[in-house]
Amino acid sequence: MHIVSRVKRQQSSVCCSSEGCDFLLADYIREYVKGECSNSPQGREFYENHLILVAHYGLKLAMETGADPEIVELAAYLHDFSFVMDEKDLNHHEARGVAIAEKLLRQFNYPPDRLEKVKRCILNHSSLIHASGGSPEEACLANADIMSLIARPDYWIRFSAIANQANGSSDWYYEQIAKSWPLLMASARAMVADKFDELKKKVPLAV
Numbered sequence: 001m002h003i004v005s006r007v008k009r010q011q012s013s014v015c016c017s018s019e020g021c022d023f024l025l026a027d028y029i030r031e032y033v034k035g036e037c038s039n040s041p042q043g044r045e046f047y048e049n050h051l052i053l054v055a056h057y058g059l060k061l062a063m064e065t066g067a068d069p070e071i072v073e074l075a076a077y078l079h080d081f082s083f084v085m086d087e088k089d090l091n092h093h094e095a096r097g098v099a100i101a102e103k104l105l106r107q108f109n110y111p112p113d114r115l116e117k118v119k120r121c122i123l124n125h126s127s128l129i130h131a132s133g134g135s136p137e138e139a140c141l142a143n144a145d146i147m148s149l150i151a152r153p154d155y156w157i158r159f160s161a162i163a164n165q166a167n168g169s170s171d172w173y174y175e176q177i178a179k180s181w182p183l184l185m186a187s188a189r190a191m192v193a194d195k196f197d198e199l200k201k202k203v204p205l206a207v
């Protein structure tokens with residue numbers, strides 16, 4: 001069973017409790033984000049190769065570390081959402097993502113204290129150093145973000161080359177992996193060790 005489905009059973013935030021339409025908030029957000037990806041320049045590919053994998057690894061790490069799985073899962077689906085909505089927004093996507101998540105989750109009366117935790121995850125997800133010094137949920141999301149890059153090298157090498165239209169270089173991808181690998185949690189490194197070894201065989205990494 002996929003980790004997302006397994007952990008779902010332990011979660012409790014219901015976003016609609018009228019008769020006949022109970023559903024979990026994380027399920028709704030996942031399906032909403034999936035649909036928006038399909039209608040965006042990033043396409044469904046971005047969801048399949050990144051967002052769902054970040055949720056997958058984030059939940060695995062949450063189970064190991066005791067982090068709140070629902071916080072991690074919601075943040076995983078929403079952490080890059082501003083980039084999905086506007087691909088020119090990459091440099092400011094963390095702060096914009098926080099604003100979007102707040103607006104979205106408030107519509108479901110998501111508890112303010114839990115909303116703050118989701119927002120912190122999104123704000124710090126691009127910095128392993130900041131995230132690792134934050135809450136367990138922040139650490140899980142930032143680690144899972146990098147794990148997804150390691151798990152899908154072909155997608156990210158292509159993505160990196162397209163994003164860097166000036167010279168078609170994939171240096172961004174290799175640099176991200178090289179600088180992030182030593183900063184990952186030991187359990188995160190263990191979960192993707194086989195994929196990291198495969199990657200090292202394909203490309204020279206300065207690690």
Ligand SMILES: [Fe+2]
Binds near residue numbers: 050145
């Ligand atoms: Fe991401």
